[in-house]
Amino acid sequence: MPIKLGMTSYSFQDELAIGLMSLEDTMAALAAIGGTGYEAILEQVLPKGNFMNLSDSFVSYWNELLAKYSLEATCADIFDDFNLYRNRTLSEKEQLEYIVHYLKVANRLGFKTIRVLCNTPISVLDKALPIAEDLNLKLGLEIHAPLSMKTQWALNWQELLYKKNAKNGGFIPDFGIFGLRPLTLNVARAIRNGANPEICDFIVEEYKKNAKKRAETGEIIASATAEEMLDNGPAGSKELAEKVLKMGGGKEELALVNARLCYDNPLWLVEVLDLIIHVHGKFYDMVEDGKGGYTDPNIDTETVIRVLRDNGYDGYISSEYEGSHLQREPSLDISYDSIEQVRRHHVMIRNVLTEPYKGLLIKYDKERRNKK
């Protein structure tokens, strides 16, 4: 089976919040783009309190919409709001109850996969696995920048799955872990706010050097909370921050250094391919590539798609546009178009997926003429 394309409702968050698009509109747009997998943030797309109390009539409406646009419900994104109360952290039992609620809602809506955030305790996930299995759901721990595939945290989850022989657990890599540079949109914003463009360039170049080094060594990072990754990730080195300060950089430049990015070697995906149950095609800024196609200068998407393609990944890539919240300053005219951004992302992925079949006749003809 070939790789399938979809989208998460996260991509159209502004349109949904303001009411410019309805749930049906987002599905229709995805179908028009050519995708077949609808991923959803439940508390974003379920209207009128249906997240807490899912009504039968909404479930029927949801199923009708999926059928109408030939879509399938792919992944439901869930959260662990263990900080719900200010005076204490939710106990693991309470966190599990919260997760079970999500699982039941996702199951009734026909989702097959659950995206779990990296800050959910693995001991809670351990208990959630059999419950998910009964509901025909896979639990995918998201590997999201600045966390990396090569961390003790990721290994712990892997070990647990092998030890339990749990077939319904895995990973959901987010393309943000293949970050090529401090984000173009953030650099532009920093410069608008008075950052020195030369120092910004310097930070970008240093990031690239560090990213390359990281991709070559691939040491397992032992302590891997997001905070600790800021010091270990390619963008977040304390040394770089000190250099930037010496050059005269301030708050804006330092924000580019501590930007929670990382670069994992795309080939590392092969080592965990059996465990990849869904993919978040995170992207920030799809621009014309000058060759008739599109690219995101921030993410090493093309390389990653080639690795997935050539190693037989046959699940979904769910396009996740994350440029909108970086361009919402009140003084700026809005120029991004989430729908066009997702369309371009799909065009780029399809371009890479069809590479092996392109130009065969041209090549054959050329060789044949030369033989003569």
Add this chain to the structure above:
Amino acid sequence: MDDVFEKRKFVICEESLENVIQDGKQIGFSLKLRIPEYRGLPLALIGGIRIFIDGNLIPEEMISITSDGATFKWSEISTVRSVYWLYEEPALITVIDNKGLSKGTHKVGAYVEVRISYMPPGIFAGEEREMEVRNAD
């Protein structure tokens, strides 16, 4: 810890500023806000609401919030788990100050802190707009 204000569009609903009238008397005002987060949240996860009228901060104890069909005073919301600030439906913020707003245009600032387990605390997201009161003495 000082509040950090992060400006972002689309939080204030245009033309939502109104005076609250009771027994023919202006007793306060209200406006509608969209949640500055990419999903709806239980009210307990709202960390703070900062409303400024013509530069003056409204004390939180004067604020109540209506969402998902229920109304809570600010002092009550830290325990509200099952009522959500819905994603597609703005919340109504009501301020009872026994005077309401004078006729005409006011500079309104509205910032909301959402408590997200993986984000640093203390960040209030919102915006400022010139708004006309829809009904005033």
